[in-house]
Amino acid sequence: MQTDARTLPAAAAAEQLAEPQGPVSRSQWSLAWRRFRRNRAALVSIAIILLYGLAGLFAPWLAPHNPVKDNSGRDYVPPFWRAHSPAGVAADLTFPLGTDSQGRDVLSRILYGTRSSMVAGLMPALIILVIGSTLGFLAGWAGGLTDQLVMRTTDIFYAFPDVLFLILIMVTLGSTPLGRLGNGLVLFLSALAVVSWTGLARLVRGSALSLKSLEFIDAARSSGASNARIIMRHLLPNSLSLMVVWAAFAVPRLIIAEAILGYLGLGLRPSITGKEFFVTSWGRLFLEAYSNVASQPDFLLVLSLVVSVFVISFTFLGDGLRDALDPRQKR
């Protein structure tokens, strides 16, 4: 990766000295990976997150039942660890986590929900990484009027209550053609991106500002590098660790935003045929599980646990990444 004038962090330098097999040149990223590897909680978290990702990706093959098929007369089947549901229905191992109010298999629905929620977390994060960092670099590098404009815009978005804004967009545009694309996912992802880009833009701008005053940027500029080249070759690689850490903390936030909207009945449109790529989402499931909490508390319990484990994993991953990528920063 980048070998120019970035001073090596002291801890990393000491680590290199301690290496017995002599001077092996290591990139900043391989050093970060070595630090990251020692963080057991973060490694476990990565494994868990990968597991969720695979579960979502392969939901059609893993799900034991059709997630939208109503099994008539088989509603409120309890999960395997209970002999009987509150209403006295006996457990049935063909439905490991039981069935919901309409006799649909809970495990299959959660697997399909995981798929949509993964996309709801990752896609906006990617969109924001592109748009937010572009604006941040522009503001930080260009300064002056551009900077003022971008920063004042972030100020306004900061005061705009984001959940409120999401609700507004979903309700007002939900029944337009845009709102129908991909079961409502397209509109939802764009709305999420629109409300959440400001944090990253501010972060990247700050990083660009502090890098701007360093000598190696002056050197690049005086050797005739264009603005675009400086941003792509120098500012971007040096701000990348910041952006990675931001993403690790942003993804769970975005997923929870989907869950909240879905719970309010405003997220994805429920699928009836089960043929669509996105059948249901965690938010939808929360709504369904909570409306039947008295007859089937286990559904809500399982769902809450699934979501909690996921967001906790992401927090540990974020902490691990931050420690590994920026060892100078104190916790």
Add this chain to the structure above:
Amino acid sequence: MTGLLFRRFIWFFPVIIVISLITFALMKLAPGGPWDRDAESKQVDPRTQKLLDQRFGLDRPLPEQYLRYMVGYINAKGSFECGVVCGNLGPSYRQRGKNVQDIFFGVPEGDGRNFFHSKFGYSLRLGLLSMSFAVFVGIPMGVISALRHNTSVDYLITLVTNVGVAVPSFVVAFFAIIVLAVGLHLIPVVQKSWSGITPWIVPAMVFGFGTLAQTARFTRSAMLEVMSQEFIRAARSKGLGERVVIWKHTVRNMLIPVVTNLGPALVGLITGSIVIENIFGIPGIGRDFVLSIGNRDYPLIMGTTLLYAVLIVLGNLSVDLLYGLIDPRVRSE
């Protein structure tokens, strides 16, 4: 300090204007109107619709509608009806004969009813209780954690706060309901009455938990940071008692980053109430918001958005003020 506050205060106006413009544009972009019973089909006959549109000024060009709402207009009798600038949020389209501000702040009839029984009052009570819980439990937790650095107490508090930061109040609420309401029957799933403090305990604790965890984490790291500084060692070595060192020298300096963090936390508590009020059935402003958008009750939607935006800006402003109170250095700037 005054200059800073003044600049912040002036900034308030463009923020409100832009937010109201965005909200207004979104509402008008939406298909359907306030007189439709459901979004797809019109069920009010055209003549009535025309009359209603005339009455509420919906037949006028959009910029004029916006100005009528924000500033005011001359009514049929020739007198001036003031708009949002005077605190008049306009008549609700759905709740007949009521202005939006009456819906928010109006006190329901009955004995012993006061401001706290208005919709805003319910939201305010939830927010204040959660915030107090977060501050008055979170800060001591952080302080204890730092004073017992690297002991089992510290590890336990760190574990709890790590979970609290990660798991959103939305999910914590469901755990609370499963365990406390469905499992142990300690609270009802749907609360009937909100008088007294008892029914508020669980919602406030759930809602404040995330902020509490964050506050405790900030307090702990700020405490540790201050405790490692030279002037604390100096205070100890000149023979000051441990209590004076901790309360007068350490805590006061540690509060600054903690208070700064409370600003965003306050914002979270204001907007987060939409979903928490929904889950626990608290009759505040947030609970009815989703319904009002579905109904296309334009003034109510605008009113709610503006109210939340004003609260957020005021929240940030009050943190700036608090900042000055705690840190004399900021005051003199």
